[in-house]
Amino acid sequence: MAKKLRLGIVPYMNAKPLIYGLNQYTDSIVLSFEVPSLLPTMLNNDQIDVAIIPSIEYFRSGNYAIIPDISISSYGTVESVKIFSKVPIQNIRTAALDKSSLTSCALTKIIFKEQYHLTPYYTPWDNRDDISGANIDAVLLIGDNAMKMNNDEYITLDLGQAWFEYTGLPFVYAVWVVKKGHHIPGINKLLRDAKEAGIRSVKALATIESQRLQLTQERCQKYLTNSIHYNLGKEEIKGLQTFYQHATSLGLAPEGMEIVLNKS
Numbered sequence: 001m002a003k004k005l006r007l008g009i010v011p012y013m014n015a016k017p018l019i020y021g022l023n024q025y026t027d028s029i030v031l032s033f034e035v036p037s038l039l040p041t042m043l044n045n046d047q048i049d050v051a052i053i054p055s056i057e058y059f060r061s062g063n064y065a066i067i068p069d070i071s072i073s074s075y076g077t078v079e080s081v082k083i084f085s086k087v088p089i090q091n092i093r094t095a096a097l098d099k100s101s102l103t104s105c106a107l108t109k110i111i112f113k114e115q116y117h118l119t120p121y122y123t124p125w126d127n128r129d130d131i132s133g134a135n136i137d138a139v140l141l142i143g144d145n146a147m148k149m150n151n152d153e154y155i156t157l158d159l160g161q162a163w164f165e166y167t168g169l170p171f172v173y174a175v176w177v178v179k180k181g182h183h184i185p186g187i188n189k190l191l192r193d194a195k196e197a198g199i200r201s202v203k204a205l206a207t208i209e210s211q212r213l214q215l216t217q218e219r220c221q222k223y224l225t226n227s228i229h230y231n232l233g234k235e236e237i238k239g240l241q242t243f244y245q246h247a248t249s250l251g252l253a254p255e256g257m258e259i260v261l262n263k264s
C-alpha cells in the first residue's frame with residue numbers, strides 16, 4: 001500500500017475550512033492535530049510531510065516553501081487573537097503569551113512596542129491556567145480559547161484590528177508549508193481544492209463548530225466568513241512582508257529571508 005500523506009494542522013475552528021474537503025481521502029491522507037508552536041518541530045523531525053505553520057516560523061527557519069493561494073489571515077478584526085488585560089493597555093507592565101502561539105506572540109511585541117511604546121515583562125502562558133488569579137496584567141490568547149473567553153471581564157485588544165489600523169494591510173497568521181526540496185506531486189492543487197470545498201461548506205462547518213465550542217452558529221459563521229480569510233494574494237503577501245520587516249527590526253526574525261512558493 002502506498003504511504004499515506006501526513007498533514008499537520010492546528011485544532012482550532014479557524015483551520016476547519018482548510019481540511020473539510022480532505023475528508024474524502026481518508027485512505028491516502030492522515031491528519032495530525034497540534035498547537036501551532038509544535039507543528040514546525042514535527043515537520044522538521046519528518047513526523048509529517050506538510051503543515052500549517054505560524055508565519056513567523058517560516059521566516060525564522062528558511063527551510064520551507066509556502067503552498068500558494070492559502071493562508072489563515074485577517075483583514076481587520078480577527079476575534080481569536082486578543083490581549084485580555086486587567087489594566088488599561090497603556091499600563092500593561094507584565095504580559096503572558098499563549099505557549100501555543102508563535103506568530104501572535106511576535107505580533108503582540110510589535111503592536112505593544114511600536115503602537116503603544118510598551119515593553120512589558122513577557123512570560124509564557126499555559127492556557128489551562130486561571131487568568132483572574134494569576135499575577136500578571138495581561139494575557140495573549142489565540143484560537144478557540146480566545147473565542148470562548150468572556151470579554152466583559154477584561155479590557156481587550158484585537159490584534160488583527162490593531163495591525164490593520166497600523167498598516168492598512170491584512171495579517172497572515174499561518175501558511176501551509178513543505179520542506180524546501182521535498183517534492184509532493186499535486187499538493188498545491190489538493191490543498192487549494194480542499195480550501196475551496198471548505199469555504200463552500202462554511203455554513204455546515206459553523207454548525208458543527210458551534211456545537212463543539214458551545215458558541216452560537218451565527219457567531220461561528222461570522223468568524224469563518226468575515227474575520228478569518230483564507231487567501232494568499234498580493235495584499236496578504238504585502239502584509240506578510242511588512243510583518244517580516246517589523247519582526248526583523250525588533251530582532252524577532254533573522255534578516256535576508258525571501259518568500260518562496262512551492263512549485264508543484
Ligand SMILES: C=C(O[C@@H]1C=C(C(=O)O)C=C[C@H]1O)C(=O)O
Pocket residue numbers: 010012014015036037053054055072078080081100101102103104105142143144146173174
Ligand atoms: C488567527 C489565528 O491564527 C493562528 C495563530 C498562530 C500563531 O499565533 O502562531 C498560528 C496558527 C493560526 O492558527 C488563531 O488561531 O486565532
